[in-house]
Each structure stands twice: as C-alpha cells, then as structure tokens.
Amino acid sequence: MKLAIMQPYLFPYLGYWQLMAAVDMFVILDDVNYINRGWINRNRVVVNGKTAWMTVPLVGASQNRLISEIDIVPDNGWKNKMERMIVEAYAQAPEARTVLPLFNRWLKGASGSLSRSLYESIKDVAVHLGIATTIIPSSSVYPKNDLKGQHRILDICQREGAVTYVNPPGGRDMYDTVLFRRAGIELLFLEPNLHVGRLRSGANDGTVLSILDHMLYNPRRLLMDAVASFDLKVA
Template sequence: MIVSIHQPNFLPWLGFFEKVDRSDLFILLDDVQFEKNDWQNRNRIKGPSGAQWLTVPVRHRYPQIIAETQIDPSSDWRRKHWNAIVSNYRKAGYFDNYAPQLEPIYRQEWERLADFNVDLLKQTLGWLGIATPLRRASEFNVNRTSSERLAVLCEATGADMYLAGAGGHGYLDITPFETRNIRVEFQEYTHPVYPQLFGAFVSHLSILDLLMNCGERSLFILRGAHQPENPV
C-alpha cells in the first residue's frame, strides 16, 4: 500500500496531484505548523502579464497549526479571487466545464483555511478523475515530530511504501521507516508543457491553469510527466 503525506495546500501545482494519483491513500498533514508566505494559503494562476498570485488572507499567530488557522474575513478576497479567475480564464477552452462548480465554493463563507483547501482539493480530484481517498493527520492524534511522525502515520494506515516529495531528499530521515519495514521512494517529477493562454509557457502554476486549458486531457498530461522509480 502506497501512502503519501503533504500539507493541505491551496489549489496546488501539478506535482502535488501526480503524487496523490500514485498513492493508495493520501494524508493531509493539517496538524503541523502553519507557514506564513508558503503554499498553504497562496498559489499562482496565469494572466496577460504572466504569473499572478491568489492569496487567502489568514489571521496569523505563532504557534498555530494549519487545522486551526482561520481565514481573515475583513478583506473581500473571495470576490477578488473569483474575478481574477474569470478575467484570466473565461476565454480558455474549458472554463465553462469547471466554473459552475468552482463558483459556489467561492460564494460560501469559510472560517478555517484547511476546510477551504480540502474542499477545493476534493473538487479538483473529482475533475481530474483521481479516486485516491484523503484523510487528515489530525484524525490520528500522532504525538511525534518530523520523520518519526510521518513513519507512524504510514504504519497506522498499513503502508508498505511511503512516497515522499522530491524535497524530502533534504530533510527526510528514512530510519524510522526502515525500522517499520516501510520502503521510501522519492517522487521525481518533470513538469509537462501544455497549451496556455497569454504567450510563453509558465510552469509550476496552480492545477487550475492545466484544467482550464486542457480539460479532460489534464490527467493524461499530468501522468505523462511521471519519471522512472527512484527507490531507497
């Protein structure tokens, strides 16, 4: 059983969803520290001038885990996000496929960032046709830190392989996995090039950009970037 684990980021990039697609279970790491100015509350779409940020404002305090991070309702961020999406993608080939389902999510009032992000993730997985189940780490009440926490979560769900992100090379201690007979593999992902609006291709945007431009071909394009296995 392949398990992967990651923070519940906001409308993530393609590599996030490729990792979900390759997993039998995906655990959303919502019980760790919220990181300001990270991907948990912001991502990029593409407009006439290039990459453009969409940021969800939050009430930030330290320390604060992701599951407890509240959205700041004082700004009209939902309207601004939706207007930016419409303005930049209304002429994209598949805008009408997704806008009717995306708009109600933006019309809803959200209190917690994690709830908003998870709802968007579930909707996006449905669009892509990825059936991997999601669970939140906070359900398991694991009182460990760093790599040990990840290994315990894998053990609790019956994993025999942990699929780590490429960034894990720099911090992941595989010893807690080895002691539990859990193999570790690092994702190696080469970003695909696909048709976009507004000139030269820009990589590492939100999954929204791929969906709006490529529609039902999005999962095929996303999977086509999968590289050979790199087991540890």
C-alpha cells in the same frame, strides 16, 4: 498499500496531484505549523499575460499556530475580488465553462476553517482529475503527539498499515532510509513531470502555476494523462 503525506495548499501545482495519483492513501498534514508566504493560502495564475497571486486572507495567521487552527477572513470582499480576477483572466479559456463553476462553488463556500476549505478544494480537484485516492486530513484522524518530522510520518504509515511511503524529491535529505526499512516500509521518491506533451498553460515561460490554470486550458482526458505521468525512484 502506498501512502503519501503533504500539507494542504491552495490549488497546488501539477506535481502535487501526481503524488496523490501515485498512492492509495493521501494524508493532508494540517496539524503542523502554518508557513508564512508559502503555498498554503496562495498560488500563482496568469492575468493579462503576467503572473499574479491569488490569495485567501487569513485571521491571525502565524507560524506559531497550526494550519488547522487558522480561519479565513469572514468577508465577501476578497471573494468578489478573487472571482473578478479569475474570470477576467480565464473567461476565454477552452475549459472555462466547466471549470469556472467548480471554482466559484468552492469560493462561495470558503469560510471558517482554512484547513477544511482547502480539504474541500483538494477533493473537488481530485474528482476532476480522475484521482480515486483516499484523502484524509491528519487533524481529524491521528492523535497529535510529540512525534515530529520523519518519526511522525512513520507513525502514520504504521497506523495505516502502509508498506510504501512516497515523497516528493525535495524530501530526500529529510528521511532516513534505514529507519523506514527497519519498520518494513519501502521509501520511494516521486519525480514529477511538469512539462507533459501537449499540456497547455497560460504562461509561455515555463513558470509553475496553480493546477487551476491547467484545468482551464486543458481537457480532462489530457489532464488525467498528465497526472499519471511521473516516475518513482528508490531512495
């Protein structure tokens, strides 16, 4: 069984979904510290030809708090603003009739726990992309202990009986191949392909955008092919 573990992000880029598609089980690591100015509660889209941020405002967000401990600001003002921005930017996109209702359903239900809202958006997008991988939030399944870094990852792999752990290329310096090999777990690294053939985007300069942009510009069949376009490399 192949397993991958990643923090939850707001409509993350294509490579996130390629990682998910590469494994049988995808663990959303939401019981680790929040990262300020990262991708957890914001992402990039294109508005009037320029890159813009869509951001979910948070209550008391701090790098000293776990992602699972943080709530979304209980105010419809930001939701109305985000909806207007996305509609203005993508109302004429080829897949707007299908994707905008999906986005708006999530937006209207986004309240309370940030972690839970991100989990719901991740599940919705996975269905749209045809990804059948099992998705599990770490905070509701695994006991929070003193293990950190690769030792926490290894512990989750062992609890699930994983024989292969797949990680994005940016994690090469974080993992000890020998440690995983001794535990009987193969360590692989995903090489994402972000420029798949006919895949369209609102950006013309190669800027990496939210998956939402790709969903609005491309038919599901093409997106499903793009999600499967990756390589796995041995550590």
